[in-house]
Amino acid sequence: MSYEMIAILMFSTMMLMLFTGQRVFGAIGFVGVISAVLLWGPGGSDIGFSAAMKLMKWYPLLTLPMFIFMGYVLSESKIADDLYKMFHVWMGPVRGGLAIGTILLMVLISAMNGLSVAGMAIGATIALPELLKRGYDKQMVTGVIQAGSSLGILVPPSVVLVLYAMIARQPVGQLWLAGVFPGLMMAAMFIAYVVIRCRIQPELGPVLPPEDRDIPRAEKLRLLRAGVLPLVIFAVMMVPFINGWTSLVESSAVGALAAFLAAVLKGRMTREVFENSVRNTLGISCMFMWIILAALGFGAVFDGLGAVRAIESLFTDQLGLSPWMILILMQLSFIVMGTFLDDTAMLVIVAPLYVPLVDALGFDLIWYGVLYTITTQIAYMTPPFGYNLFLMRAMAPAEIGLRDIYRSIVPFVMVMIVALTIVMAFPQIALWLPEYVYGK
Amino acid sequence: QSTIKWRMQTYAGPALAEHVIDPAIKMFNTIAGDRMQIELFYADQLVPTGELFRAMQRGTIDAVQSDDDSMASPTEVTVFGGYFPFASRYSLDVPVLFNQYGLNEIWDEEYSKVGVKHISAGSWDPCHFATKDPIRSLKDLEGKRVFTFPTAGRFLAQFGVVPVTLPWEDIEVAVQTGELDGIAWSGITEDYTVGWADVTNYFLTNNISGAWAGSFFANMDRWNELPEDLQTLFRVCCDQSHYYRQWWYWGGEASLRVDGTKMELTTIPDAEWQTVEDAAVKFWDEIAAESETKARVVEIFRKYNSDMAKAGRPYRYG
Amino acid sequence: MTALMGAYVRGVDGFNRRIGRFVMYGIFVMMAILLWSSISKTFFNPSMWTLEMAQFAMVAYYILGGPYSIQLGANVRMDLFYGDWSVEKKAWVDAFTVFFLLFYLVILFHGAIVSTAYGLGYFGDAPYGYFGGLIWAFVTGGPDAAGEVLGHMERSPTAWRPYLWPIKIIMIFGFFLMLLQAISELLKDIATLRGVTL
Numbered sequence: 001m002s003y004e005m006i007a008i009l010m011f012s013t014m015m016l017m018l019f020t021g022q023r024v025f026g027a028i029g030f031v032g033v034i035s036a037v038l039l040w041g042p043g044g045s046d047i048g049f050s051a052a053m054k055l056m057k058w059y060p061l062l063t064l065p066m067f068i069f070m071g072y073v074l075s076e077s078k079i080a081d082d083l084y085k086m087f088h089v090w091m092g093p094v095r096g097g098l099a100i101g102t103i104l105l106m107v108l109i110s111a112m113n114g115l116s117v118a119g120m121a122i123g124a125t126i127a128l129p130e131l132l133k134r135g136y137d138k139q140m141v142t143g144v145i146q147a148g149s150s151l152g153i154l155v156p157p158s159v160v161l162v163l164y165a166m167i168a169r170q171p172v173g174q175l176w177l178a179g180v181f182p183g184l185m186m187a188a189m190f191i192a193y194v195v196i197r198c199r200i201q202p203e204l205g206p207v208l209p210p211e212d213r214d215i216p217r218a219e220k221l222r223l224l225r226a227g228v229l230p231l232v233i234f235a236v237m238m239v240p241f242i243n244g245w246t247s248l249v250e251s252s253a254v255g256a257l258a259a260f261l262a263a264v265l266k267g268r269m270t271r272e273v274f275e276n277s278v279r280n281t282l283g284i285s286c287m288f289m290w291i292i293l294a295a296l297g298f299g300a301v302f303d304g305l306g307a308v309r310a311i312e313s314l315f316t317d318q319l320g321l322s323p324w325m326i327l328i329l330m331q332l333s334f335i336v337m338g339t340f341l342d343d344t345a346m347l348v349i350v351a352p353l354y355v356p357l358v359d360a361l362g363f364d365l366i367w368y369g370v371l372y373t374i375t376t377q378i379a380y381m382t383p384p385f386g387y388n389l390f391l392m393r394a395m396a397p398a399e400i401g402l403r404d405i406y407r408s409i410v411p412f413v414m415v416m417i418v419a420l421t422i423v424m425a426f427p428q429i430a431l432w433l434p435e436y437v438y439g440k
Numbered sequence: 441q442s443t444i445k446w447r448m449q450t451y452a453g454p455a456l457a458e459h460v461i462d463p464a465i466k467m468f469n470t471i472a473g474d475r476m477q478i479e480l481f482y483a484d485q486l487v488p489t490g491e492l493f494r495a496m497q498r499g500t501i502d503a504v505q506s507d508d509d510s511m512a513s514p515t516e517v518t519v520f521g522g523y524f525p526f527a528s529r530y531s532l533d534v535p536v537l538f539n540q541y542g543l544n545e546i547w548d549e550e551y552s553k554v555g556v557k558h559i560s561a562g563s564w565d566p567c568h569f570a571t572k573d574p575i576r577s578l579k580d581l582e583g584k585r586v587f588t589f590p591t592a593g594r595f596l597a598q599f600g601v602v603p604v605t606l607p608w609e610d611i612e613v614a615v616q617t618g619e620l621d622g623i624a625w626s627g628i629t630e631d632y633t634v635g636w637a638d639v640t641n642y643f644l645t646n647n648i649s650g651a652w653a654g655s656f657f658a659n660m661d662r663w664n665e666l667p668e669d670l671q672t673l674f675r676v677c678c679d680q681s682h683y684y685r686q687w688w689y690w691g692g693e694a695s696l697r698v699d700g701t702k703m704e705l706t707t708i709p710d711a712e713w714q715t716v717e718d719a720a721v722k723f724w725d726e727i728a729a730e731s732e733t734k735a736r737v738v739e740i741f742r743k744y745n746s747d748m749a750k751a752g753r754p755y756r757y758g
Numbered sequence: 759m760t761a762l763m764g765a766y767v768r769g770v771d772g773f774n775r776r777i778g779r780f781v782m783y784g785i786f787v788m789m790a791i792l793l794w795s796s797i798s799k800t801f802f803n804p805s806m807w808t809l810e811m812a813q814f815a816m817v818a819y820y821i822l823g824g825p826y827s828i829q830l831g832a833n834v835r836m837d838l839f840y841g842d843w844s845v846e847k848k849a850w851v852d853a854f855t856v857f858f859l860l861f862y863l864v865i866l867f868h869g870a871i872v873s874t875a876y877g878l879g880y881f882g883d884a885p886y887g888y889f890g891g892l893i894w895a896f897v898t899g900g901p902d903a904a905g906e907v908l909g910h911m912e913r914s915p916t917a918w919r920p921y922l923w924p925i926k927i928i929m930i931f932g933f934f935l936m937l938l939q940a941i942s943e944l945l946k947d948i949a950t951l952r953g954v955t956l
């Protein structure tokens with residue numbers, strides 16, 4: 001059997017295994033190790049474990065538990081409550097204002113965190129019940145929270161961009177900066193969507209009743225102070241990093257400590273909050289790590305079969321496509337794969353296939369990192385497989401059904417695809433800031 | 441008769457491999473044709489570099505290009521692979537040491553003991569510092585987190601250097617994420633080729649060793665299964681690879697020092713650098729005391745360097 | 759039979775739960791190491807061991823915490839179809855597919871055994887026999903006799919040069935616990951299918 005055939009067989013077996021509903025790491029890991037044993041005999045049986053050693057040496061992974069912990073502390077301790085209240089009061093008078101406020105809240109939370117978990121948790125537990133109570137359309141607001149929290153991986157700091165940086169060997173600092181404007185642009189597009197929707201159908205996002213709006217001016221100003229906390233945490237984490245005083249992984253530990261101390265100082269670090277944060281951090285970290293472990297093993301075998309070279313020659317030599325057509329095809333295939341492949345697995349298995357190809361085609365890898373992240377964001381929230389979907393289901397109030405969650409993301413995914421297209425057409429949206437700062 | 445297939449992994453990443461190994465493997469595959477094909481994998485691709493030796497011994501891969509130190513070989517000669525402080529001055533010293541001063545025999549003995557075939561040793565570039573901040577005196581070394589070879593790191597620790605070992609492919613990003621302040625892993629040719637010159641600003645012209653020493657290895661059974669002509673072909677291609685590196689690095693080092701624009705050259709005065717060279721002599725003694733085999737190798741280094749000094753110019757100046 | 763299964767499930771789940779609840783505080787260990795790294799870098803000479811130590815802590819954290827994360831239900835499944843199935847159907851399919859998971863874990867466990875034996879200086883093809891001999895030597899002749907069985911001890915190829923066997927033994931232990939946990943999940947599924955509670 002040719003290597004290409006084996007590679008296709010491996011991939012389809014993995015898909016089949018995933019559909020059985022067995023734990024994702026088990027499905028991927030099994031296909032990886034059994035292929036290695038069948039191909040390479042007893043020596044091949046070491047590939048699975050070898051991946052554990054590889055994972056150990058992959059130092060940016062240390063940021064993962066740190067950012068997850070930070071996210072849980074921020075959401076469990078409800079220190080973001082005040083932040084939500086701030087947007088609530090200030091945006092309430094506008095049609096759809098609470099939804100807009102929620103998106104702005106998500107942008108701030110994204111700036112404090114490298115994953116989407118924190119935004120999702122805060123959105124689902126704090127903002128969502130309030131929005132429902134105020135008569136907001138449940139599908140629209142469910143979508144708002146999922147789309148908004150996905151900004152966590154595009155607005156710096158971002159764990160996905162760190163992992164991408166490792167694979168593409170591109171500077172993390174520049175990648176993070178490249179995510180700033182596309183992230184803000186996308187947030188603005190979400191807001192525009194909400195504004196337009198609510199203009200056409202005002203019942204989707206009613207204006208706050210006067211008794212809720214009637215808050216003394218002094219009180220309103222006082223609430224603005226809540227916005228200081230995220231700025232402080234962001235600064236404590238990012239300023240030493242940008243200045244080179246702390247390294248990336250050290251900065252993530254500083255950020256986790258800052259969030260923890262903020263919760264303690266605000267008197268929110270109760271025994272229960274502590275327990276939940278620490279336990280959930282273990283659970284989610286283990287989920288990520290075991291999938292990465294399995295995917296690294298799978299990826300080594302896949303790579304060993306020369307799948308990269310096969311795909312490269314298929315695109316360029318056999319099909320004779322132009323670089324742009326290949327790029328568009330790749331993004332499409334990414335979105336399709338993202339709908340049924342686990343996102344972490346996608347990063348570890350598919351990115352190493354595509355990144356060298358993008359480089360060979362002559363595209364800018366910083367810019368592509370942003371495209372890649374937006375695609376990952378889409379994958380995060382498209383059914384059947386997406387972390388944001390899972391998290392939403394786990395965290396949302398009971399009245400939000402699975403169908404609501406699935407339906408809610410449709411318009412936002414459209415907006416994200418438009419954003420993706422805009423960044424593809426105008427690379428300067430991503431590249432201007434890093435070029436300006438680093439004077440490339 | 442079916443094609444013999446080998447999997448070989450190098451410790452170099454793709455950018456560097458383009459020069460230091462790709463041409464030799466391509467040549468081998470072209471000549472061997474349907475009889476044998478070698479698939480080449482780059483740094484950490486199939487297994488992490490630290491696991492290379494074990495993977496070869498177990499048959500997960502069939503052959504390896506690496507220095508003994510980086511692949512953590514469980515032999516008495518490990519510390520001498522890579523950059524053993526001041527063991528060599530020029531890249532031609534390495535093949536002379538192996539072919540004329542008896543290192544080949546020692547390596548062969550040591551690797552046979554652990555079931556691995558040591559095929560051929562060759563040399564690469566000298567070892568210099570490439571850093572974000574300039575090094576103009578020994579004091580500037582203090583506190584610098586530097587990616588370097590394990591043994592070189594042990595040696596440099598006495599000058600306040602903090603040696604860090606990370607996967608080769610991650611180095612460029614690690615300099616940018618602040619995990620590293622610099623790199624002491626190569627000469628200037630490699631700094632430019634693999635992109636490290638883009639993330640560092642200064643190149644220290646003093647080196648801590650004249651040439652890297654590394655080898656080609658194979659799983660013993662796989663090697664013995666090869667017909668003699670393919671073994672010979674493999675050796676010839678190894679030699680070709682050594683030869684390519686001899687001129688590629690030698691020329692590259694000089695031309696990039698003269699014409700390179702990405703890194704500013706700095707120098708520690710000879711008198712001050714002498715401290716480092718003197719420390720190396722002590723370090724050799726420490727290593728020699730660790731075992732009989734190590735003592736034998738160190739003795740050969742001593743003899744060779746003294747011979748070269750006696751031979752005078754052009755072998756050694758001053 | 760049910761009693762035996764119940765005892766196994768309670769024993770394994772209880773043990774793994776305690777281990778998991780212990781290692782979950784490892785997040786603070788990692789944080790402390792990384793913070794020390796930046797403090798020592800700023801005020802003294804940076805430490806040589808911090809990054810590697812943090813990596814060891816991370817490995818212990820996720821491998822030993824794995825079984826508890828299974829208990830917490832944190833390991834995601836692709837539930838396009840799975841999500842809509844009844845409890846019984848899920849148990850049926852799981853009771854079958856868990857063998858794939860078990861196979862993977864056995865291979866990981868075996869790899870860890872082979873690699874640890876290598877880490878202790880054994881290069882042969884019979885690592886289990888080697889460990890048997892090692893334990894036997896220790897039991898009959900004490901630490902000195904066991905020391906005789908050890909060979910070239912593998913060290914991390916860094917300047918700090920820590921021995922690798924401690925972290926590898928933790929990995930063996932973790933994969934083993936993970937195996938026990940997966941079997942416990944299988945027993946729970948069987949119990950569900952037979953309509954009994956353990």
Ligand code: NA
Binds near residue numbers: 113115152155156
């Ligand atoms: Na972020």
Ligand code: NA
Binds near residue numbers: 341
């Ligand atoms: Na998805």
